[in-house]
Amino acid sequence: MSATTVPADSLWDRVRGFTPPPRYLPVLATLALLVGMFSVGGVRYEGFSDPQVVLSLFIDNAFLIVLAVGMTFVILTGGIDLSVGSVVALSTMIAAKTLQLGWPPYLSMAAVLATGTLLGLLMGLLIHYFDIQPFIATLAGLFLARGLTYLISVESISISDSTFTNLAFKTVTFGDYYLRWTAIIALAVVAIGAYVLARTRFGRTVYAIGGNESSAMLMGLRVAFTKVGVYVISGFCASLGGLLFSFYILSGNSLHAIGMELDAIAAVVIGGTLLTGGRGYVVGSLLGVMVLGMIKTLISFDGTLSSYWIRIITGALLLAFVVVQRFASRRRT
């Protein structure tokens, strides 16, 4: 790495010879896919290349973005969280019910966030201290959250509180384009998540656990705190996502968000995060959500394809990413 007497590269030379570090390749692949899909759409469909299409993607998927951030933390440690969809439903129900009971809106929101966080804490404790597999523990969380939702109310409750509706429609406009506050919150969560993962000891310990948990312990890292912590974060994100979803849908219903955890997991995997843990970025998960959203948008623009193609294409994408990940990691070992 010592300096040699070679004439300084021109900018063009450096751009041309630029090879990204191999660890960023998965995210770049997802980005390339996204760009590719956008280009295809822009060429094929009228009005697709309008930047508002991209901005609307953020708006319509804000809640999923937040969910995916929380899920990324969990998956990075090699775990999984099946409860997030049910926590979203629970969140909408708590919000709706407390508002119906006359609670001040911000107190209502606080209750929602507290519940999700508490559930996450419970699951994290079960997983780390009782050695229960994450799959089963969060499965229990799924049942628990869904059950609590039904407990609160079997029927749908609508939200008409003005604070909620205002927040739902609050917009930032720049020129001809607009972005809702919900989307901004989601992007802020991504930014915070990325910062925590990259620049804090907690975040690096998350990667460490995913890389080799026993080594992390031998190195003296706070493994227990971090392992429980990621489930707390996931629970918080699930409830925050639930709040954003309740802004979106303005009702509490036990049938909401069925299967949303699968969307979150798919987004994380497509975003380049390994299910075995230790590798991945929240930015990748953001892009994964965008890819999923883009599929839906493409299909709706097309008009001729039925909506079930969304699932088939999502499955195919998952397959492609997983197989490539498998061969990449085989070569590494």
Place this chain on the structure above:
Amino acid sequence: MTQMDVTPAAQAATPVVAGVDPVIEMRDISIGFGAVQALDAVSVRLYPGEVHALMGENGAGKSTLIKALTGVYSIDSGRIVVGGVEREFGSPAAAQEAGISTVYQEVNLLPNLTVAENMLLGREPRRFGAINVRAMNRRARATLEGLGIDIDPTSELGEHPIAVQQLVAIARAVDVEARVLILDEPTSSLDADEVAKLFEVMRGLRDQGVAIVFVSHFLDQVYEIADRMTILRNGKLVEERMVADTTQLELVKLMIGRELEVLDRIDRKVSARTADESGSPVLKAIGVGRKGSLEATDLELYDGEVIGLAGLLGSGRTELARLLFGADSADTGEVVIGSERRRLRSPRHAIDRKVAFSSEDRKAEGVVGDLTVADNMLLALQASRGWLRPIPQTTRTRLVEQYLEALDIRPRDGAALMRNLSGGNQQKVLLARWLITDPEILILDEPTRGIDIGAKAQIQAKVAELAAQGMAVVFISAELEEVLRLSDRLVVMRDRRKIEERPNDDVSVGDVLEIIAGESREEEGSRG
């Protein structure tokens, strides 16, 4: 039978540097696990600025001693004195804080994080609660440069070969300002150049006053780098010697030594064995080797012959055995069985050609604990028949009873759960598993390890009997007496290659030790 009865030394024989206190003193450390006494009143002294080798065969107590020093195990009796102060370590973190750092054989770092992070995680420089990446990289770079290691601290650890990862592990210890650095089998996966680099770094640290504990079974390397050594055997301290004052032959004798055992009295069964070496070999390995575990090796097996693989720990005996069976796939060479010549890719191939292999790690690679003794016994036979053809019940009962009896397995109950049997009986069940497949070639890796004397004798007698009936047997054992007692031909291995092969005509343990040690003396000049 030579009677070399080496009594364990009570005190170190040689003083080191006058006037300097040891940085670590372990006094009369004893640790027991159930019935096994892993360490029995062992005392070790480490001085600053020395490389101290910890020597001993499998089960000698080396790793137990290390784990006691690094806070993984608790001590039953004895004391650890660090810098004059008596200490007790409750965890690896506590030992680290006391200035004792360990680099394990498997490196135990995080391949998915950067070099700098691996060095500094947990202690990284921070600014307002966030990691100051630039400062961290700077500090890492400085430490690496100080050790003469030229790598980019921002690169991912996993991109580097094991040798470099080890150096990073050492760099982490240096950054912690360790006073004692323990290296546990650091050179197992390294080539000559990498070893040279490692030693350069070690010498640098030694000159700075760090005490380095070097655990290795590569005798050459010990002689190259170590100043003093402590030899353990069967959990007891044998002696503490200066490397310069000890020949390799003396060292090997101290390590292997001899105990007066009932076993020594059992005479070799001199039965009429027709080692049919005039015919064609029933198995022939040509240039079989695997990167990092065995150099290209040739071997021929004949009917009715017992081949003993002798050598120290890490000499490549198990690796060779596994390659002969296809448990690991070879990188080079082929195995010829009968008329077929191929590179064995899976145990299935070998088993179909009548080869059987009993692994040295019966717990991880042999025992199916939750199944019955009968199921365990019949596993290999059933596997070769395929799942559609279960072994008829009458045959099952007959075979199980036959072998329960023949190998004296207790309890005599085919329905007992495998995990409830003692080690010796489990080993016998595993032996039965392979005998039931009616093999022509039987490879036994450490079949008598960790089992009681009675069972040992039974297994050895069985091996002799099988050879007499025409089976070709490969027998591996760390106990040279056993190998010599049973073998018709001896293959001596060292440092992952075969160094000599000869018929077992009145070869003594001393002769074998000389071969193992003596070889190196010739080689010292030519080896890097």
Place this chain on the structure above:
Amino acid sequence: MAESPTTSVSGLQRLLRHQLVWPVLALVVLLLVNVAAKPGFFDIRMQDGHLYGNLIDIVRNSAPVLLVALGMTLVIATRGIDLSVGAIAAISAAVACTRIVGAADEGALTTAVMACTYALAVCILLGAWNGFLVSVLGIQPIIATLILMVAGRGISMAITDGQITTVHNNTFSDLATGYVLTLPVAFLIALGVCALTAVLTRRTALGMLIEAVGINPEASRLAGVRSRTIIWTVYAFSGLCAGIAGLVIAANTNSVNANSLGLWIELDAILAVVIGGTSLAGGRFSLMGTLIGALFIATLARTVNNIGIPSDLNYLFKAIVVIAVCLLQSPKVRSVFRVRRPGATGSSGSVGSAGSATPTLAKAGRS
């Protein structure tokens, strides 16, 4: 020299130690709760040559979950999992129904038979696909089967073109609502598959080999067990079972709604397997346990109804059950960080393996 520990134990103690005790006990308790709430719970009456009653309903309703759980049991025994069974069930129903509707004679017996056979063949292929991903490509079972779980719903909807397809075929309907010898056909089918599985695993060597692979894959490999074939087989079988379940579910309503058929049945199936005593970590499995587990889940659904709680609170009870089962199955003793006597604390009772005392580094007591 260890004697087998069970020989000196009294009969009652041995009964209590039997692994099926807990699931059976749980089922019995649940049934008693029902009787307490509605004293006529156990009544069975004969009408039109069929048996009617709560118990009969439970038994019939348990059929789909039982079928799926049977395949799931074998998959879990090999240390795997199959999340795609719901999607496969939907595909199976979609294929069968569209074939029946599109046939020349929609109501004919042969039509039904052909359609079902075709559907099941497709399901076996789908299961084999999962097996391929897991055993040949080495992909983790969770993600491998997740792919089909996601894509499969889309495929089933594509087959029915997004419509709820209704069929009119008496033979087909009989699958769910018919009775043979006074017992519901659905349950007989499930029982039949259960018996078939038992024969397949216990009368051949398949069961033992599956368990060996699940308990110690490396030892099995070294003993020459063809684990790849075995893993392939169990996933294909799981697909088949899911397919049969799909047919039964569709037959119940004489229609298939590809969106909702079999939704979340995989979770119920996993629950049934776990309640029945088979460990998620693989190894020994119990088909009888799975049967009891499936009955338990069906009874749970009934109980919630009977006691007058909204049926959707099912979820809450399931959560409690899952947590209870897992706490019981998890290692109780949290080892202190420093290992003192690894040989003595071995909870599996391994005696005399002191020679290979390889204590594992215990989890940190403090973070």
